[in-house]
Structures are given as structure tokens and as C-alpha cells.
Amino acid sequence: MSLENRVTEIIVNKLGVKAEEVTPEAHFVTDLGADSLDQVELMMDFEDAFDLKISDEEASKLQTVGAVIGFLESKGISV
Amino acid sequence: MEVKAEVRTAVVTGAARGIGMLISKRLMADGWRVAGCDISKEALEEAVAELGSGFSGFVMNVADPESVAAAVTQITDSQDGISCLVNNAGITRDNLLLRMDQAGWDAVLAVNLTGAMNVTKALLRTLLRARNSSIVNISSVVGIMGAPGQTNYAASKAGLIGFTKALGREVASRGVRVNAVAPGFIETEMTASLPEEVRRNYLSRIPMGALGLPEDVADAVAFLAGPSSKYITGVVLPVDGGLTT
Numbered sequence: 143m144s145l146e147n148r149v150t151e152i153i154v155n156k157l158g159v160k161a162e163e164v165t166p167e168a169h170f171v172t173d174l175g176a177d178s179l180d181q182v183e184l185m186m187d188f189e190d191a192f193d194l195k196i197s198d199e200e201a202s203k204l205q206t207v208g209a210v211i212g213f214l215e216s217k218g219i220s221v
Numbered sequence: 222m223e224v225k226a227e228v229r230t231a232v233v234t235g236a237a238r239g240i241g242m243l244i245s246k247r248l249m250a251d252g253w254r255v256a257g258c259d260i261s262k263e264a265l266e267e268a269v270a271e272l273g274s275g276f277s278g279f280v281m282n283v284a285d286p287e288s289v290a291a292a293v294t295q296i297t298d299s300q301d302g303i304s305c306l307v308n309n310a311g312i313t314r315d316n317l318l319l320r321m322d323q324a325g326w327d328a329v330l331a332v333n334l335t336g337a338m339n340v341t342k343a344l345l346r347t348l349l350r351a352r353n354s355s356i357v358n359i360s361s362v363v364g365i366m367g368a369p370g371q372t373n374y375a376a377s378k379a380g381l382i383g384f385t386k387a388l389g390r391e392v393a394s395r396g397v398r399v400n401a402v403a404p405g406f407i408e409t410e411m412t413a414s415l416p417e418e419v420r421r422n423y424l425s426r427i428p429m430g431a432l433g434l435p436e437d438v439a440d441a442v443a444f445l446a447g448p449s450s451k452y453i454t455g456v457v458l459p460v461d462g463g464l465t466t
Binding site: 183 | 346349350391392394395
């Protein structure tokens with residue numbers, strides 16, 4: 143499974159959206175309907191899944207699916 | 222064959238003495254395991270000896286975020302099924318405001334209000350993941366009615382009520398309930414040592430005409446901690462013999 147697929151899977155599980163909606167450009171709030179607590183919980187799920195810590199400052203920049211994937215890649219995460 | 226019940230653990234602060242220990246004991250009677258936190262290692266050892274193997278002790282100074290983080294890491298690493306937090310740790314530094322120094326104000330707010338926030342924040346992810354979890358904050362009727370000589374204590378306990386309601390709204394959709402218990406005049410070592418006249422004055426103001434027992438507070442906490450209160454969040458439950466009615 144690619145990193146992209148794993149991230150998509152986590153987002154689908156958390157937000158109950160369809161996998162095809164989870165495009166790199168998709169914005170968690172405006173496109174995927176996340177509320178503020180969903181966003182925090184998503185970050186928690188990423189932390190658990192990839193065994194890393196996402197600071198509040200970093201988290202605030204991760205507004206789109208692509209941003210998350212880019213961030214994880216920059217941390218050397220692979221699946 | 223023995224059926225293994227699902228383990229559920231409650232974290233209780235200020236758990237080694239007084240009402241905190243009785244709350245722990247009462248929760249254990251309901252089948253909870255208790256991760257008891259207290260600033261005093263010695264008192265915790267005594268509580269472990271008295272309450273037995275369902276009670277584990279963790280040294281924690283709620284006013285110190287580093288101490289809280291360290292203890293919470295120990296708790297989450299060693300305990301299963303954490304789904305309740307009781308913020309009970311509290312202190313008094315009674316004085317008339319005219320005589321109250323900054324340190325007396327700061328210490329009470331730091332422990333009673335900021336301390337509850339510190340522990341709640343450190344455990345909130347765990348409680349969010351647990352779903353069907355609950356937080357019970359021990360406020361006081363003094364936070365509702367006030368009492369002379371307790372501006373600091375009253376402010377901290379009223380603050381806990383606002384904290385309870387605001388956090389209750391933040392996490393309600395995730396199955397985390399946040400409630401408060403507001404004990405009135407309870408039979409404790411402190412009230413036992415009151416002058417007879419003061420005691421009579423207290424009693425005359427309580428519709429039920431008696432002081433409460435620590436067990437009465439523990440019963441209310443157990444109710445709000447467990448599934449019997451599963452549709453209740455954001456409330457302040459006075460345990461006061463009608464004092465605030």
C-alpha cells in the first residue's frame with residue numbers, strides 16, 4: 143500500500159467520505175466536511191498510524207490531503 | 222469458565238486522602254480500577270495498602286504540567302481501559318481578600334482550576350479515543366454561593382463550573398461527558414474541628430438539617446462517572462442537602 147492510500151484510508155475511516163473525494167487538493171474543512179475536532183482527531187490518527195508527533199503549529203498548516211502527504215514524506219515516512 | 226469483564230480504569234486526582242480516597246473506594250465498588258494520583262508518595266502508599274490491588278498509585282503534582290505529563294504517561298502505559306477522570310485535587314488558603322497575599326491566591330487557582338485543566342488536557346486524547354468516557358470535576362457550593370474568606374477557593378470552584386460546561390460542549394459529539402459535583406457542607410476533619418456555634422450556623426442554613434457525608438459525594442461522582450448518567454453532560458450536581466436550592 144502506498145503512503146497516499148494509507149492516508150486516504152485513515153481519512154475515509156475518520157470522516158466517512160468516499161475514497162475518490164480524497165484528492166491531494168481536497169481541503170479537510172471545505173471539501174471533506176471536517177469540523178475543528180475532526181481535524182484534531184485526524185492528526186491524532188496520523189500520529190498513531192505513522193508513529194510520529196505532529197505539533198500544533200505543524201498541524202495548523204496541514205489543511206489539505208496533499209499537505210499531509212507532503213509533511214509525512216518530509217518526515218521520511220513510508221508505508 | 223471465568224468470563225473476563227472488560228477492564229475500565231478511572232483516573233482520580235487527590236486520591237490518597239479524604240474525599241478523593243472515598244471516591245476511589247466507591248468507584249472500585251462499581252468495578253472500576255483506579256489510577257490514583259496524589260502529590261504525596263507516602264499517602265499514596267497508605268492508600269494502596271488500604272484499598273488493595275484495584276488501586277494503583279501515581280505521584281502527581283497537578284499544578285506542574287511536567288509532573289502531570291510524566292504521571293499520565295506512566296498511567297496510559299500501564300493501565301487498560303481508561304475511560305474516566307475525576308478532577309478532585311484541591312487545596313484551600315482561606316483568608317479575607319484584604320489580607321490575602323498573591324501567593325495564597327495563585328496557589329489555589331493553580332491547583333484547583335489550572336490543575337484540573339492540566340490533567341484533563343493530558344488525558345483528553347485517551348478519553349476521546351475511549352468514547353463513552355466521562356470527566357467529573359469536583360467543584361463546590363462555594364463556587365455557586367460564595368463564602369467569606371474564600372474568594373480564591375470560590376473563584377477556582379466557579380471556574381471549574383465554566384470549564385465543565387465549555388469542555389462538555391467541545392467533546393459531547395465524541396461521547397465524552399463532562400460534569401461537576403458541587404459538595405456542600407460535608408463531615409470532614411475540617412468541619413469536625415469547627416466551633417460548635419459555626420457548626421450550628423451551617424446546619425441552620427441547610428434545608429435537610431444535617432451535614433453530608435463524604436460517601437454522599439462519592440455516590441454522586443460514581444453516578445456521573447458511569448453509564449447510568451450516559452445522557453447527562455455539562456451539569457453541576459449539588460450534593461448539599463438543599464443548601465443551594
